[in-house]
Amino acid sequence: MTSAEPAVTCRDVVRSYHLEGRDVPALRGVDLDLPRGSFTALMGPSGSGKSTLLRLLACVDRADTGSVTVDGTDVTPLSRRARVRLRRERIGFLFQSPADNLLEYLTVRQHLELGARLRGRPAGDPQIEEMLDRLGMADRAGHLPKQLSGGEQQRTAIGFAALGPPAVLVADEPTGQLDHGTVDSVLAAFAALTETGVAIVAATHDPAVARRADRVIRMRDGRVVNGVS
Numbered sequence: 001m002t003s004a005e006p007a008v009t010c011r012d013v014v015r016s017y018h019l020e021g022r023d024v025p026a027l028r029g030v031d032l033d034l035p036r037g038s039f040t041a042l043m044g045p046s047g048s049g050k051s052t053l054l055r056l057l058a059c060v061d062r063a064d065t066g067s068v069t070v071d072g073t074d075v076t077p078l079s080r081r082a083r084v085r086l087r088r089e090r091i092g093f094l095f096q097s098p099a100d101n102l103l104e105y106l107t108v109r110q111h112l113e114l115g116a117r118l119r120g121r122p123a124g125d126p127q128i129e130e131m132l133d134r135l136g137m138a139d140r141a142g143h144l145p146k147q148l149s150g151g152e153q154q155r156t157a158i159g160f161a162a163l164g165p166p167a168v169l170v171a172d173e174p175t176g177q178l179d180h181g182t183v184d185s186v187l188a189a190f191a192a193l194t195e196t197g198v199a200i201v202a203a204t205h206d207p208a209v210a211r212r213a214d215r216v217i218r219m220r221d222g223r224v225v226n227g228v229s
Protein backbone atom coordinates (compact mmCIF):
# COMPACT_ATOMS: atom_id res chain seq x y z
CA MET A 1 0.00 0.00 0.00
CA THR A 2 1.26 3.47 -0.82
CA SER A 3 0.28 6.70 0.88
CA ALA A 4 -1.07 7.88 -2.50
CA GLU A 5 -3.82 5.26 -2.18
CA PRO A 6 -7.04 6.70 -0.78
CA ALA A 7 -7.70 6.01 2.90
CA VAL A 8 -11.15 4.72 1.93
CA THR A 9 -12.72 3.54 -1.31
CA CYS A 10 -16.31 2.45 -1.96
CA ARG A 11 -17.24 0.68 -5.16
CA ASP A 12 -20.83 0.08 -6.21
CA VAL A 13 -21.96 -0.14 -2.58
CA VAL A 14 -25.56 -1.25 -2.06
CA ARG A 15 -27.38 -1.44 1.29
CA SER A 16 -31.08 -1.95 1.98
CA TYR A 17 -32.98 -2.18 5.24
CA HIS A 18 -35.69 -4.77 5.73
CA LEU A 19 -38.74 -3.33 7.39
CA GLU A 20 -42.04 -5.16 7.92
CA GLY A 21 -41.42 -7.45 4.96
CA ARG A 22 -40.36 -4.60 2.67
CA ASP A 23 -36.93 -3.64 1.34
CA VAL A 24 -36.02 0.00 1.95
CA PRO A 25 -33.10 0.86 -0.33
CA ALA A 26 -30.70 3.25 1.45
CA LEU A 27 -27.62 3.05 -0.83
CA ARG A 28 -28.07 2.19 -4.51
CA GLY A 29 -24.52 1.89 -5.86
CA VAL A 30 -22.15 4.36 -4.19
CA ASP A 31 -18.65 5.05 -5.52
CA LEU A 32 -16.43 7.18 -3.30
CA ASP A 33 -12.75 7.87 -2.60
CA LEU A 34 -11.51 9.63 0.54
CA PRO A 35 -7.94 10.84 0.00
CA ARG A 36 -5.55 10.78 2.95
CA GLY A 37 -5.16 14.10 4.70
CA SER A 38 -8.43 15.51 3.34
CA PHE A 39 -11.62 16.86 4.89
CA THR A 40 -14.78 15.83 3.04
CA ALA A 41 -18.28 17.13 3.77
CA LEU A 42 -21.07 14.69 2.91
CA MET A 43 -24.29 16.56 2.14
CA GLY A 44 -27.75 15.72 0.88
CA PRO A 45 -31.39 15.79 1.92
CA SER A 46 -32.69 13.86 4.89
CA GLY A 47 -33.00 10.19 3.96
CA SER A 48 -30.46 10.37 1.12
CA GLY A 49 -28.25 7.75 2.78
CA LYS A 50 -25.52 9.75 4.54
CA SER A 51 -25.75 8.04 7.94
CA THR A 52 -26.01 4.63 6.31
CA LEU A 53 -22.86 5.30 4.31
CA LEU A 54 -20.99 6.55 7.40
CA ARG A 55 -21.92 3.39 9.29
CA LEU A 56 -20.37 1.31 6.52
CA LEU A 57 -17.21 3.43 6.46
CA ALA A 58 -16.96 3.09 10.25
CA CYS A 59 -17.37 -0.71 9.97
CA VAL A 60 -20.36 -0.82 12.29
CA ASP A 61 -22.50 -2.15 9.45
CA ARG A 62 -21.87 -4.12 6.27
CA ALA A 63 -22.74 -3.54 2.62
CA ASP A 64 -25.14 -5.99 0.96
CA THR A 65 -23.00 -5.90 -2.19
CA GLY A 66 -20.04 -3.90 -3.47
CA SER A 67 -16.80 -3.20 -1.65
CA VAL A 68 -15.62 -0.87 1.10
CA THR A 69 -11.85 -0.69 1.51
CA VAL A 70 -10.33 1.00 4.57
CA ASP A 71 -6.59 1.55 4.63
CA GLY A 72 -6.05 -1.15 1.99
CA THR A 73 -8.32 -3.78 3.62
CA ASP A 74 -11.59 -4.85 2.00
CA VAL A 75 -13.83 -4.84 5.08
CA THR A 76 -16.85 -6.61 3.59
CA PRO A 77 -15.65 -10.21 4.11
CA LEU A 78 -14.11 -9.60 7.56
CA SER A 79 -15.38 -11.44 10.64
CA ARG A 80 -17.01 -9.42 13.40
CA ARG A 81 -13.88 -9.74 15.50
CA ALA A 82 -11.62 -8.51 12.69
CA ARG A 83 -13.93 -5.54 12.10
CA VAL A 84 -13.84 -4.62 15.78
CA ARG A 85 -10.06 -4.69 15.66
CA LEU A 86 -9.87 -2.62 12.47
CA ARG A 87 -12.23 -0.12 14.04
CA ARG A 88 -10.12 0.23 17.16
CA GLU A 89 -6.86 0.59 15.26
CA ARG A 90 -7.72 2.46 12.06
CA ILE A 91 -11.07 4.24 12.44
CA GLY A 92 -12.21 7.14 14.63
CA PHE A 93 -15.88 7.98 15.15
CA LEU A 94 -17.59 11.12 16.35
CA PHE A 95 -21.27 11.37 17.30
CA GLN A 96 -23.37 14.49 17.00
CA SER A 97 -23.85 15.01 20.73
CA PRO A 98 -20.63 15.91 22.60
CA ALA A 99 -21.96 14.10 25.69
CA ASP A 100 -22.18 10.83 23.73
CA ASN A 101 -18.49 11.05 22.82
CA LEU A 102 -17.05 11.59 26.31
CA LEU A 103 -16.83 10.00 29.75
CA GLU A 104 -17.92 12.46 32.41
CA TYR A 105 -15.28 11.33 34.92
CA LEU A 106 -12.22 11.73 32.63
CA THR A 107 -10.37 15.01 32.05
CA VAL A 108 -9.40 16.21 28.60
CA ARG A 109 -5.88 14.82 29.01
CA GLN A 110 -7.19 11.50 30.33
CA HIS A 111 -9.43 11.16 27.26
CA LEU A 112 -6.40 11.62 25.03
CA GLU A 113 -4.36 9.17 27.12
CA LEU A 114 -7.15 6.60 26.76
CA GLY A 115 -7.33 7.23 23.00
CA ALA A 116 -3.57 6.74 22.71
CA ARG A 117 -3.73 3.50 24.71
CA LEU A 118 -6.54 2.08 22.58
CA ARG A 119 -4.43 2.75 19.47
CA GLY A 120 -1.48 0.91 21.01
CA ARG A 121 0.56 4.08 21.57
CA PRO A 122 3.05 4.15 24.46
CA ALA A 123 2.36 5.82 27.85
CA GLY A 124 3.50 9.44 27.75
CA ASP A 125 3.13 9.49 23.97
CA PRO A 126 4.26 12.93 22.69
CA GLN A 127 1.23 12.89 20.38
CA ILE A 128 -0.92 13.73 23.41
CA GLU A 129 0.74 17.12 24.00
CA GLU A 130 0.85 17.80 20.25
CA MET A 131 -2.85 17.04 20.02
CA LEU A 132 -3.70 19.35 22.93
CA ASP A 133 -1.83 22.17 21.14
CA ARG A 134 -3.35 21.39 17.74
CA LEU A 135 -6.84 21.51 19.23
CA GLY A 136 -6.15 24.67 21.25
CA MET A 137 -6.95 22.71 24.43
CA ALA A 138 -3.61 22.82 26.27
CA ASP A 139 -4.98 25.22 28.91
CA ARG A 140 -8.04 23.00 29.43
CA ALA A 141 -6.18 19.70 29.79
CA GLY A 142 -7.16 19.18 33.43
CA HIS A 143 -10.85 19.97 32.97
CA LEU A 144 -13.75 17.52 33.11
CA PRO A 145 -16.38 17.59 30.32
CA LYS A 146 -18.91 19.48 32.50
CA GLN A 147 -16.35 22.30 32.87
CA LEU A 148 -16.09 22.73 29.08
CA SER A 149 -18.19 24.46 26.42
CA GLY A 150 -19.92 22.29 23.80
CA GLY A 151 -17.22 23.18 21.26
CA GLU A 152 -14.43 22.30 23.70
CA GLN A 153 -16.14 19.01 24.48
CA GLN A 154 -16.39 18.21 20.78
CA ARG A 155 -12.71 19.12 20.24
CA THR A 156 -11.78 16.75 23.07
CA ALA A 157 -13.80 14.01 21.38
CA ILE A 158 -12.03 14.77 18.09
CA GLY A 159 -8.67 14.45 19.84
CA PHE A 160 -9.67 11.12 21.36
CA ALA A 161 -10.84 9.81 17.97
CA ALA A 162 -7.90 11.19 15.97
CA LEU A 163 -4.91 10.02 18.02
CA GLY A 164 -2.74 7.50 16.23
CA PRO A 165 -3.76 8.80 13.70
CA PRO A 166 -6.43 6.46 12.32
CA ALA A 167 -6.85 6.16 8.54
CA VAL A 168 -10.28 7.76 8.70
CA LEU A 169 -12.28 9.88 11.11
CA VAL A 170 -16.03 9.51 10.56
CA ALA A 171 -18.29 12.23 11.98
CA ASP A 172 -22.10 12.30 11.85
CA GLU A 173 -23.39 15.90 12.10
CA PRO A 174 -20.43 16.93 14.30
CA THR A 175 -21.64 20.53 14.65
CA GLY A 176 -25.38 19.76 14.81
CA GLN A 177 -25.69 20.54 18.52
CA LEU A 178 -23.22 23.43 18.74
CA ASP A 179 -24.04 27.11 18.76
CA HIS A 180 -22.61 29.29 16.00
CA GLY A 181 -19.80 30.70 18.11
CA THR A 182 -18.17 27.32 18.71
CA VAL A 183 -18.65 25.72 15.29
CA ASP A 184 -15.60 27.52 13.90
CA SER A 185 -13.25 26.12 16.54
CA VAL A 186 -14.40 22.58 15.74
CA LEU A 187 -13.93 23.14 12.02
CA ALA A 188 -10.47 24.60 12.65
CA ALA A 189 -9.64 21.42 14.61
CA PHE A 190 -10.64 19.27 11.62
CA ALA A 191 -8.57 21.41 9.27
CA ALA A 192 -5.53 21.18 11.58
CA LEU A 193 -5.85 17.39 11.80
CA THR A 194 -5.67 16.78 8.07
CA GLU A 195 -1.92 17.53 8.42
CA THR A 196 -1.58 14.22 10.29
CA GLY A 197 -2.77 12.32 7.19
CA VAL A 198 -6.18 11.27 8.53
CA ALA A 199 -9.08 11.37 6.07
CA ILE A 200 -12.00 13.15 7.72
CA VAL A 201 -15.56 12.71 6.48
CA ALA A 202 -18.46 14.56 8.08
CA ALA A 203 -22.14 14.18 7.20
CA THR A 204 -23.71 17.61 7.61
CA HIS A 205 -26.57 19.93 6.77
CA ASP A 206 -24.45 22.92 7.85
CA PRO A 207 -23.14 25.14 5.01
CA ALA A 208 -20.36 26.36 7.36
CA VAL A 209 -18.93 22.83 7.40
CA ALA A 210 -19.09 22.60 3.61
CA ARG A 211 -17.25 25.94 3.30
CA ARG A 212 -14.34 24.70 5.42
CA ALA A 213 -14.14 21.25 3.76
CA ASP A 214 -11.63 20.41 1.00
CA ARG A 215 -14.37 18.61 -0.93
CA VAL A 216 -18.14 18.35 -0.84
CA ILE A 217 -19.81 15.09 -1.85
CA ARG A 218 -23.55 15.34 -2.45
CA MET A 219 -25.97 12.43 -2.12
CA ARG A 220 -29.51 12.00 -3.33
CA ASP A 221 -31.73 8.89 -3.12
CA GLY A 222 -28.86 6.62 -2.08
CA ARG A 223 -26.42 7.79 -4.74
CA VAL A 224 -23.50 10.20 -4.95
CA VAL A 225 -24.59 12.83 -7.43
CA ASN A 226 -21.44 14.87 -7.97
CA GLY A 227 -19.02 12.01 -8.57
CA VAL A 228 -15.56 11.35 -7.15
CA SER A 229 -13.50 14.53 -7.14
Ligand SMILES: Nc1ncnc2c1ncn2[C@@H]1O[C@H](COP(=O)(O)OP(=O)(O)OP(=O)(O)O)[C@@H](O)[C@H]1O
Pocket: 017, 018, 019, 024, 025, 026, 044, 045, 046, 047, 048, 049, 050, 051, 052, 053
Ligand atom coordinates in the same frame (compact mmCIF):
# COMPACT_ATOMS: atom_id res chain seq x y z
N1 LIG B 1 -32.91 1.08 10.62
C1 LIG B 1 -33.60 1.40 9.54
N2 LIG B 1 -34.66 0.65 9.13
C2 LIG B 1 -35.34 0.93 8.00
N3 LIG B 1 -35.05 1.96 7.18
C3 LIG B 1 -34.00 2.75 7.53
C4 LIG B 1 -33.24 2.52 8.72
N4 LIG B 1 -32.26 3.47 8.79
C5 LIG B 1 -32.43 4.26 7.71
N5 LIG B 1 -33.47 3.83 6.95
C6 LIG B 1 -33.93 4.42 5.67
O1 LIG B 1 -32.80 4.44 4.78
C7 LIG B 1 -32.78 5.64 4.01
C8 LIG B 1 -31.47 6.39 4.26
O2 LIG B 1 -31.44 6.83 5.64
P1 LIG B 1 -30.18 7.56 6.28
O3 LIG B 1 -30.45 7.66 7.75
O4 LIG B 1 -28.94 6.90 5.84
O5 LIG B 1 -30.27 9.03 5.60
P2 LIG B 1 -29.55 10.40 6.00
O6 LIG B 1 -29.15 11.05 4.70
O7 LIG B 1 -28.47 10.13 6.98
O8 LIG B 1 -30.71 11.25 6.68
P3 LIG B 1 -30.60 12.43 7.81
O9 LIG B 1 -29.95 13.60 7.13
O10 LIG B 1 -32.05 12.67 8.16
O11 LIG B 1 -29.81 11.87 8.95
C9 LIG B 1 -34.03 6.42 4.41
O12 LIG B 1 -35.07 6.08 3.48
C10 LIG B 1 -34.36 5.87 5.78
O13 LIG B 1 -35.76 5.97 6.07
